[in-house]
Amino acid sequence: MALLTPRAASALFHLRSLQLLSHQYRTTTPLVTMTAVQGPVASTSLPQKPLNTFLNNLPTTVFSVMTELAIKHQSVNLGQGFPDDEGPESMKRIVGEASRERHNQYPPTGGIPELRQAVARHSERYVGLPVNWQTETLITVGATEALAAAFLGLVNPGDEVIIFDPQYDSYSAMAVRTGATVVPVPLDANNSWRVPGQALAQAFSPRTKLILVNSPHNPTGAVFHEDDLREIARLCVEHDVIAICDEVYEHQVFGDSKHVSLRAMPEMRERAIRIGSAGKTFSLTGWKVGWVTGPARLIQALGKAHMFVTFTVAANLQLAVAHGLDKESSFYEGLSASLQSKKDYLAGQLQQLGFEILPSAGTYFLVADFSGLAHSDAQEDDVAFAKRLTVEAGVTTIPVSAFYNGKSAPHNLIRFCFCKTDQKLQSACERLQKYFGPPHRQNGSANGTTNSH
């Protein structure tokens, strides 16, 4: 047998395991079949068997619809959640240097030691959680792959996963694709997006495997209250549930609000993983470098999924992020202040125009109630209002109902993304003023835009 690289050998080993499994459990349809091609296949022959039914039946998302509409109408796009101001130059330089210095072959599957060590130091510095870099960290292709690895590595078909509504769109798609049932629990929009204690307790069942806790929260901007986190921890212990903590916005928290990690609660150490993103931490969303910290047993389970999905992450990007986490802390420590002034500006302008601003204590986003500006003759919902805003006012937002999985979606809220240049925010506000007429509200601190949730 020809010499195999360690990676190929390990892949072959697992392929054989799958074949063994197929012999063990299936007599007629092996999981892996290798059939010789019997002759030329007509070029017009199309595969007839159904593609993956769940994914292929998903409709075009409203995110794509709004992006296309934004391009078509050349609107100021405050829909998409990426920052205009990019991260540190030193990190970009390292990416180029690392490529030239031959950091271009497969790095270790768990991540390069430099980055795993930097992630461990970062965890200890910012949430007081020391982790063993060799067994308790994993580097992934963005937080998105970390989430996918979590569902793939932790879920068995038939498990239930509790996810708060509104929610980041990849959670439910991945949960369902891995065979889980999603149990949505709506955050309380009328109470600063607090966790509804009773509804949450009722959502737990003997089949609950995971709960997804995204704080600071996209799309609401809520930073989960410590009391709510304590209650989540209590329920996780009572029902033997693991928490996936999506904390990609941990460095975007405003005013007196404080990011507390659920994993920092002692009873959650062994049953929670924490996900971070270089995209959000360094305003470099196109790099797609993420990380996970957590107990070795759970990290190992995610690592097995990661091994087969992407195996590893670009080496030059990993080196740059390792540098950034240690040496560019002033960049991410400064994010909150610069984002807060953008948020306050936008919130003030929107309030003057007649929007009600819901509290946003973190992230790139604020949610506004447009009821006072909706067409009164027709029952205009958030999708119709957001489309009208793009087409007629030239400003794009995202309807909040798009973030709901359950039936309780409100239809009077839109999400604005404010991590944009000051000129872009100003231009958006000027367009809105022109469209809705001169400001008719006094700017003020009403609605508590800097509340802690």
Ligand SMILES: Cc1ncc(COP(=O)(O)O)c(C=O)c1O
């Ligand atoms: C809550 C949340 N989690 C995860 C992600 C994905 O992060 P990444 O770009 O690192 O994959 C996003 C991106 O918008 C997000 O908002």
